[in-house]
Amino acid sequence: MRYAAxxxxxxxxxxxxxxPAPAQAPTQLTPPAPQQxxxxxxxxPAPKLAPRRHAPxxxxxxxxAAAVPAPSGTRREPDMAFGAFQRGWYMTAxxxxxxxxxxxxxxxxxxxxxxxxxxxxxxxxxxxxxxxxYRFAADRGDREAxxxxxLFDLRxxxxxxxxxxxxxxxxxxxxxxxxxxxxxxxxxxxEGRLFPQDFARAAELFRSGAQVGNPEAQYALATLYKEGxxxxxxxxxxxxxxxxxxxxxxxxxxxxYAIALFNGSGVARDEPKAAALLxxxxxxxxxxxxxxxxxxxxxxxxxPADPVAAIKWHIVAKxxxxxxxxxxxxxxxxxxxxxxxxxxxxxxxLDAIKEARESRS
Numbered sequence: 001m002r003y004a005a006x007x008x009x010x011x012x013x014x015x016x017x018x019x020p021a022p023a024q025a026p027t028q029l030t031p032p033a034p035q036q037x038x039x040x041x042x043x044x045p046a047p048k049l050a051p052r053r054h055a056p057x058x059x060x061x062x063x064x065a066a067a068v069p070a071p072s073g074t075r076r077e078p079d080m081a082f083g084a085f086q087r088g089w090y091m092t093a094x095x096x097x098x099x100x101x102x103x104x105x106x107x108x109x110x111x112x113x114x115x116x117x118x119x120x121x122x123x124x125x126x127x128x129x130x131x132x133x134y135r136f137a138a139d140r141g142d143r144e145a146x147x148x149x150x151l152f153d154l155r156x157x158x159x160x161x162x163x164x165x166x167x168x169x170x171x172x173x174x175x176x177x178x179x180x181x182x183x184x185x186x187x188x189x190x191e192g193r194l195f196p197q198d199f200a201r202a203a204e205l206f207r208s209g210a211q212v213g214n215p216e217a218q219y220a221l222a223t224l225y226k227e228g229x230x231x232x233x234x235x236x237x238x239x240x241x242x243x244x245x246x247x248x249x250x251x252x253x254x255x256x257y258a259i260a261l262f263n264g265s266g267v268a269r270d271e272p273k274a275a276a277l278l279x280x281x282x283x284x285x286x287x288x289x290x291x292x293x294x295x296x297x298x299x300x301x302x303x304p305a306d307p308v309a310a311i312k313w314h315i316v317a318k319x320x321x322x323x324x325x326x327x328x329x330x331x332x333x334x335x336x337x338x339x340x341x342x343x344x345x346x347x348x349x350l351d352a353i354k355e356a357r358e359s360r361s
Contacts, residue, residue: 081112090122110137111145118148127157138169146173147181179209183217199230210241215248222253235266243267246277254281255289262302271302282313287320298330307334311342316349
């Protein structure tokens with residue numbers, strides 16, 4: 001059995017921003033009250049950025065906790081502010097950051113204040129104040145603030161979307177080495193509807209993110225190597241990058257790398273490892289993985305044959321939009337009790353899919 005790799009290059013424009021909410025503060029800590037009226041300091045006009053003519057049609061998700069990295073260097077108050085932020089002590093983080101921004105014009109503190117206002121953490125959500133703080137930090141050269149502000153412009157959180165300004169900020173942040181900005185900008189070049197399509201430029205941007213460990217960039221660059229777009233076709237390099245992204249839990253990368261392992265494309269054939277990856281991705285709700293897993297369970301390749309589980313995953317994959325006529329035939333040939341057991345095993349998944357669709361409607 002040899003699979004044709006699925007086309008899963010439709011990537012969300014999220015650049016590693018999703019992060020779990022920090023844990024709540026221990027009860028013994030009593031954080032100081034925030035300065036609710038903290039206002040950005042006066043600043044010089046923002047430096048002019050090289051304009052671009054196009055902007056993305058799709059926009060990355062909103063900023064989140066991961067958009068503000070821990071400050072580096074010696075231990076000082078901004079470290080304390082970020083530490084409080086990471087622990088969910090948002091009022092403490094706000095108070096320290098506001099003081100540092102006011103007294104020391106601290107750029108990282110300004111970016112953190114923007115983050116707190118943008119997400120309503122410790123203070124009432126205020127997009128205008130968030131954008132002001134991001135702008136002051138961005139004008140002082142902070143790439144994280146540039147990236148966050150780009151998302152504000154692209155999503156139109158302060159009014160009509162400003163694609164031109166958002167794209168300029170993405171380019172500026174990418175130039176300063178922000179991996180998420182490079183990834184998003186690469187997708188814009190890859191899409192080709194707003195910039196002239198340029199696979200080579202997309203590959204260059206993805207590479208800059210991949211080299212610093214951005215798993216989405218690793219996956220995107222892997223697909224270009226796999227297809228020979230913008231870079232020479234290189235299945236070995238594609239498999240290497242796909243493996244790194246799969247290890248970082250990028251679901252589509254897990255599916256693609258599993259297929260490469262099963263077929264021995266650019267990597268030594270390893271059917272058990274392929275089956276394990278398919279199972280992991282299937283449990284996360286990926287219909288393609290569910291379909292491929294049903295196939296290997298039906299014939300026992302890399303995993304013991306299990307017709308009940310094969311029927312279960314086939315039914316679930318079909319509910320997710322992936323049909324498979326040979327598997328339909330396989331199901332029809334099974335004894336009634338096996339089919340009934342497979343349908344029973346699939347029911348909780350079908351109920352969950354139905355519930356999720358109803359909640360979105």
